[in-house]
Amino acid sequence: MEIQAKEKINTYQVAQGRVRRAVEQLELPDDVYEWLKSPDCLVECGIPVEMDNGKIRVFTGYRAQHNNVLGPYKGGIRFHPDVDADETKALSIWMTFKCAVARVPFGGGKGAIQVNPRELSLKELERLSRQYVQALAPVLGPEKDIPAPDVNTNAQIMAWMTDEYCKIRQHNDFGVFTGKPLDMGGCVGRETATARGTFYAVREAARVKNLDLEKCTAAVQGYGNVGYYAALFLHQAGCRIVAVNDTSGGAYNPAGLDPVALKEHKNETGSVTGFPGSEKLTTAELYAMDCDIIVPAALENQITPEVARTVQARIIGEGANGPTTPEGDKVLNEKGVLTVPDILANSGGVIVSYFEWVQNNYNYYWPEAQIEDRLQRKMMEAFSHIYNYHCDCSEGTTMREAAFMYALKRLAEAMKVRGWWG
Ligand code: NAD
Numbered sequence: 001m002e003i004q005a006k007e008k009i010n011t012y013q014v015a016q017g018r019v020r021r022a023v024e025q026l027e028l029p030d031d032v033y034e035w036l037k038s039p040d041c042l043v044e045c046g047i048p049v050e051m052d053n054g055k056i057r058v059f060t061g062y063r064a065q066h067n068n069v070l071g072p073y074k075g076g077i078r079f080h081p082d083v084d085a086d087e088t089k090a091l092s093i094w095m096t097f098k099c100a101v102a103r104v105p106f107g108g109g110k111g112a113i114q115v116n117p118r119e120l121s122l123k124e125l126e127r128l129s130r131q132y133v134q135a136l137a138p139v140l141g142p143e144k145d146i147p148a149p150d151v152n153t154n155a156q157i158m159a160w161m162t163d164e165y166c167k168i169r170q171h172n173d174f175g176v177f178t179g180k181p182l183d184m185g186g187c188v189g190r191e192t193a194t195a196r197g198t199f200y201a202v203r204e205a206a207r208v209k210n211l212d213l214e215k216c217t218a219a220v221q222g223y224g225n226v227g228y229y230a231a232l233f234l235h236q237a238g239c240r241i242v243a244v245n246d247t248s249g250g251a252y253n254p255a256g257l258d259p260v261a262l263k264e265h266k267n268e269t270g271s272v273t274g275f276p277g278s279e280k281l282t283t284a285e286l287y288a289m290d291c292d293i294i295v296p297a298a299l300e301n302q303i304t305p306e307v308a309r310t311v312q313a314r315i316i317g318e319g320a321n322g323p324t325t326p327e328g329d330k331v332l333n334e335k336g337v338l339t340v341p342d343i344l345a346n347s348g349g350v351i352v353s354y355f356e357w358v359q360n361n362y363n364y365y366w367p368e369a370q371i372e373d374r375l376q377r378k379m380m381e382a383f384s385h386i387y388n389y390h391c392d393c394s395e396g397t398t399m400r401e402a403a404f405m406y407a408l409k410r411l412a413e414a415m416k417v418r419g420w421w422g
Helices: 011-025 030-036 085-102 122-139 155-169 190-208 225-236 259-269 283-287 305-310 326-334 348-362 368-392 399-417
Strands: 041-050 056-067 073-080 108-114 145-149 217-221 240-246 249-252 293-296 315-317 338-340
Touching: 011 030, 011 085, 011 326, 011 399, 030 056, 030 399, 041 085, 041 122, 056 073, 056 085, 056 122, 056 145, 073 085, 073 155, 073 348, 085 108, 085 348, 085 368, 085 399, 108 122, 108 145, 122 155, 145 155, 145 348, 190 225, 190 293, 190 315, 190 338, 190 348, 190 368, 217 225, 217 283, 225 240, 225 259, 225 293, 240 259, 240 283, 249 283, 283 305, 305 326, 326 338, 338 399, 348 368, 368 399
Parallel strands: 073 108, 073 145, 217 240, 217 293, 293 315, 315 338
Antiparallel strands: 041 056, 056 108, 240 249
């Protein structure tokens, strides 16, 4: 059974449903939901790009700015052929709540371009990235809206985009993007930050579940930035990585997979499949794996109720955004699986983006040990705030509901003192 749920589920409605539920659980007035149910602003633009054959192709780009009550809009840019306005809006809502959970002074935003970057040459990709900024420069800025990498974007793309923005503004304004290369105001540890944060969240979840990570086994869906480093950090902590997959297939070895060698194999062959000593596996088999921990690190809506019913793991650490559907959540909760929700488990990326932005503003750069230490402290604080809040909530409240309520309290209070409602 391959998972084909994405077409049937509207991610934007899922995100709105999570906000609605938190508003109801906190018994806040409808005005609060009205403010938060949709982005403050959605820009949709045609991005004309001269292709290598001299012809013009126009791509569709988006930037959703959800809410900025706690600070400038903040959120990654995704390059994907299936991305659309609704997905971008959903991801921007999650960013607002994520920043509130992590207690970083940002609001929520998200950007996207409908494109399969693998079909473009490097030069075409550069022109596309620069043209996106040409279209969006008026709504971006270090105090306004600060994008970062997401699926299929990386430090090089952030470098082109930052450079284009600086040319338009006619001065260096490195704080406008985060996730940049080190030589242009990037932050040490940003590349690994999301997965490092996911690792800390999973480690804390294992602690509250009385599981010894050194005796645990784990499966990881997606082997890009988040998936690879999450597998690596878990492996370094003594956890056995038994299964991994990506769009090209999967690799399973009950004796354990070496994440670094597997990454080298993927770089050489383009796929995790065929890794020496491993067997193939499907996404359905990965989620049904007899293991302690699963880290979804691919895309949304993977854990449907059907998939959730097959889960044997005791902890799910959501590296990806929105991997579990609301119905999937219910099933996991009934089974006693501890799901560390995306807005907590993958907040390491935006936490280190915040450090990068602070350093850009000060033009003073911190050593790696300081970044790692501050990230660890912030992740552990966020986990304990949400876990304790969850324990104080009525029975049956999930960690996700607790995280949404915790964030909503902060957002609603900030909106109230600013006079937006009440
Ligand atoms: P990436 O492009 O580096 O990697 C994505 C991986 O997922 C690839 O290995 C791809 O092959 C795989 N994949 C895609 N669809 C799949 C499917 N249906 N089944 C199995 N594998 C599949 O992206 P990333 O930056 O690692 O992002 C992964 C997830 O983490 C996304 O949900 C993203 O929004 C979220 N996230 C990323 C960051 C960040 O800093 N990069 C921060 C927070 C959250």
